[in-house]
Amino acid sequence: MKSFELAQPRTLDEAVAASGGSFIESRHLAGGTDLLATIKERVETPERLVNLKGIPGLRSIEVTPEATIIGALATHSEVAEHAGIAKHHPAFVETILKCATPQVRNAATIGGGLCQRPRCWYFRHPDYTCKKKGGATCYAQEGENEFHTIFDNGTCCAVHASNLAPVLLAYDAVLTVRGPAGTREVTMDAFFVDPDKNVMVENILAPNELITHVTIPAAARGMGESYVEVREKQSFDWALVGSTVLLDMQGASVKSARVVLSAVAPRPLRLPAVEKLLLGKPSEKAISKACDKAVEGATPLEHNGYKLALVKATLRRAVATALERGRKG
Ligand SMILES: Cc1cc2nc3c(=O)[nH]c(=O)nc-3n(C[C@H](O)[C@H](O)[C@H](O)COP(=O)(O)OP(=O)(O)OC[C@H]3O[C@@H](n4cnc5c(N)ncnc54)[C@H](O)[C@@H]3O)c2cc1C
Numbered sequence: 001m002k003s004f005e006l007a008q009p010r011t012l013d014e015a016v017a018a019s020g021g022s023f024i025e026s027r028h029l030a031g032g033t034d035l036l037a038t039i040k041e042r043v044e045t046p047e048r049l050v051n052l053k054g055i056p057g058l059r060s061i062e063v064t065p066e067a068t069i070i071g072a073l074a075t076h077s078e079v080a081e082h083a084g085i086a087k088h089h090p091a092f093v094e095t096i097l098k099c100a101t102p103q104v105r106n107a108a109t110i111g112g113g114l115c116q117r118p119r120c121w122y123f124r125h126p127d128y129t130c131k132k133k134g135g136a137t138c139y140a141q142e143g144e145n146e147f148h149t150i151f152d153n154g155t156c157c158a159v160h161a162s163n164l165a166p167v168l169l170a171y172d173a174v175l176t177v178r179g180p181a182g183t184r185e186v187t188m189d190a191f192f193v194d195p196d197k198n199v200m201v202e203n204i205l206a207p208n209e210l211i212t213h214v215t216i217p218a219a220a221r222g223m224g225e226s227y228v229e230v231r232e233k234q235s236f237d238w239a240l241v242g243s244t245v246l247l248d249m250q251g252a253s254v255k256s257a258r259v260v261l262s263a264v265a266p267r268p269l270r271l272p273a274v275e276k277l278l279l280g281k282p283s284e285k286a287i288s289k290a291c292d293k294a295v296e297g298a299t300p301l302e303h304n305g306y307k308l309a310l311v312k313a314t315l316r317r318a319v320a321t322a323l324e325r326g327r328k329g
């Protein structure tokens, strides 16, 4: 492990001032469950860690009639165990409880979960300088790619690893970001960076910007919600494929729908064309059509064609559960 300085800011301004202009100069440290692993694996070699944990006010969870506001340092466990979150955002709790282990969830923060680096084994191996680490080759495209993308796999086929990101995209959540120019709001849709734009990063944060809060608008409440994932191991594992479905229901009728797939593309994949097929009173035939539509345009790699069936299966189950929950109100 390369040695590094540790900055211990007590305010957001101090954290921004301690942050450098590149990810080599500094990285923000939250729970450390991902960052310290990448440093030990020599995948990341920052000169300074800026520890966010001493900054007050970043761990709060507030559920109001207008919105739910979660501090970036709230842990996965704190969010999942919050009664207001369980009541208003059940799919969020479902996705968190499928993430990692209880021990990891006790340390892992919401900000860190959104900003975790990809799990691609070539990226995580110190001896492979792939495109994401500034090299010229994507080793997964011709190599071991069973856990990789089935959409948008031209430049880098690592999937977005976060369980939180898809459901927060479905909720239309907004991130509050602090940097040298002050505070700005970033919608979840605008947060992700596609590999063909910049393969070295997964999101729009500059090295000296940090997430302070996540806001979920209240409009997302009262829906039939569901998150279904399939993974290789049941104890702890990242999703092979996941489906988030939010259905805004009036009686048995779907007024609007949100469908987001996890672990199939470099970003959580929202599917507006599938959402349209679920409007009204979707029949079994309409749901089957929606499931077929969800894999339209997929370009699976040599070893991950099985994900097509998993998309259809998780989506079908998530729609059925969301419909049932939505009908009950
Ligand atoms: C055994 C195991 C199983 C796991 N399984 C899953 C899983 O199933 N699903 C899943 O989604 N994840 C899984 N994870 C990953 C886990 O969710 C992440 O390690 C964790 O969420 C990272 O949060 P952290 O607070 O520890 O972040 P850190 O490790 O401290 O930081 C991670 C990254 O985020 C950046 N960062 C942290 N906070 C901020 C902020 N506020 N603003 C800007 N940048 C920030 C850091 O600079 C760093 O680049 C697993 C991890 C382990 C160890």
Ligand code: SF4
Pocket (backbone or CB within 6 Å): 118, 120, 121, 122, 123, 130, 131, 132, 133, 137, 138, 139, 140, 141, 148, 155, 156, 157, 158
């Ligand atoms: S999929 Fe991305 S992270 Fe993995 S080897 Fe290819 S370029 Fe690197």
